[in-house]
Amino acid sequence: MPDIAVVGPWAKEKLEALERYLDFYAKVLKNQRWRTIYVDAFAGGGRALVRANSAQEDESIPLFEPEPASDVDRTELIDGSPRVALNVANPFSRYVFVENDPARCEELEAVKVEFDGTRQIDILRTSAADGISWVTARQISKATHRGIAFLDPFGANLEWASVEKLAATGIFEVVVNFALSMAIQRMLPNSGEIPAAWAKTLDAYFGSRAWFEEVYRERSGGLFNTPGFEKREEYADRLLQLYRARLKAAFGHVSTPRLIRNSKGAPLYYLLWAGPHTKGLQGADHILSMGESLSKKRGAAVAA
Ligand SMILES: C[S@@+](CC[C@H](N)C(=O)[O-])C[C@H]1O[C@@H](n2cnc3c(N)ncnc32)[C@H](O)[C@@H]1O
Numbered sequence: 001m002p003d004i005a006v007v008g009p010w011a012k013e014k015l016e017a018l019e020r021y022l023d024f025y026a027k028v029l030k031n032q033r034w035r036t037i038y039v040d041a042f043a044g045g046g047r048a049l050v051r052a053n054s055a056q057e058d059e060s061i062p063l064f065e066p067e068p069a070s071d072v073d074r075t076e077l078i079d080g081s082p083r084v085a086l087n088v089a090n091p092f093s094r095y096v097f098v099e100n101d102p103a104r105c106e107e108l109e110a111v112k113v114e115f116d117g118t119r120q121i122d123i124l125r126t127s128a129a130d131g132i133s134w135v136t137a138r139q140i141s142k143a144t145h146r147g148i149a150f151l152d153p154f155g156a157n158l159e160w161a162s163v164e165k166l167a168a169t170g171i172f173e174v175v176v177n178f179a180l181s182m183a184i185q186r187m188l189p190n191s192g193e194i195p196a197a198w199a200k201t202l203d204a205y206f207g208s209r210a211w212f213e214e215v216y217r218e219r220s221g222g223l224f225n226t227p228g229f230e231k232r233e234e235y236a237d238r239l240l241q242l243y244r245a246r247l248k249a250a251f252g253h254v255s256t257p258r259l260i261r262n263s264k265g266a267p268l269y270y271l272l273w274a275g276p277h278t279k280g281l282q283g284a285d286h287i288l289s290m291g292e293s294l295s296k297k298r299g300a301a302v303a304a
Helices: 010-029 081-086 102-114 128-138 158-167 182-185 196-206 210-215 235-251 278-303
Strands: 006-009 036-040 047-051 073-078 094-098 120-122 143-152 174-178 215-218 227-233 256-262 267-275
Touching: 010 036, 010 047, 010 081, 010 143, 010 174, 010 256, 010 278, 036 081, 047 102, 073 081, 081 094, 081 102, 094 128, 102 120, 120 128, 128 158, 143 158, 143 210, 143 215, 158 196, 174 235, 182 267, 196 210, 196 235, 196 256, 210 215, 210 235, 210 256, 235 256, 235 267, 267 278
Parallel strands: 006 047, 036 094, 036 143, 094 120, 143 174
Antiparallel strands: 047 073, 174 267, 215 227, 256 267
């Protein structure tokens, strides 16, 4: 078996929400004249193994991590986002899978062979940023196309410039994994002294330095009155609202966030939808709020 990605159980919740939204989208557009395009900018290999051993359910574990087979109590093979999208009842006219890991690209080539003749698939062995540039610059026309891009990075390696390119087409909706607890919070030390490389990544992710103000304020008073910064208590929510506001400004509409937690109830990341149409917003809000009520129940069970 190829080196299939290993994911936490929470990945199923993410993929289920994606599936529901793609289904909704495809039904709405079914009898319309558009050619539809699905772009998976951080595609993965098309399948994943769900990790069952809860001992590893730590928020510091990335979504997809290369664990040796012997270390993992694997119970279930699930379809990753490319297969979820390929299997929607009313398929898209075209699929573009972007992936920069050579082994994952090989897995995607096998998916392409499997769906040969029934789906039009392009596999781009490149970065999400280059893949999105290619799609938005040359592969679509506002007169003929409508599309969805799934933006599911490892952490904070999604560039705001790419999100903006998708928004500027006027035809794309996006479903974004906003990796607040899994990645972004870990790049924000209490002192405000952020390594230059992390600050650069966060600037690229948020599209400006505005994130800093949302997280830190100047320290006031204190025993030694030392100058410097301290973290705001509500900084996580402020970052989420900053990103949502940016999505709304770029696309026109942004959904309520859906928080994905691990099985112990710890927050991991948010799923957000943004797009140019109110109909999409209604569908996304409905689907994403289903998840929130589920996670509230699970949170209550954890607290009990
Ligand atoms: C979280 S996983 C994707 C999971 C997949 N969307 C799913 O739900 O089945 C992120 C994937 O993005 C790939 N990746 C990481 N950085 C990338 C980049 N800058 N451009 C393209 N792919 C990238 C990784 O190799 C990995 O397969």
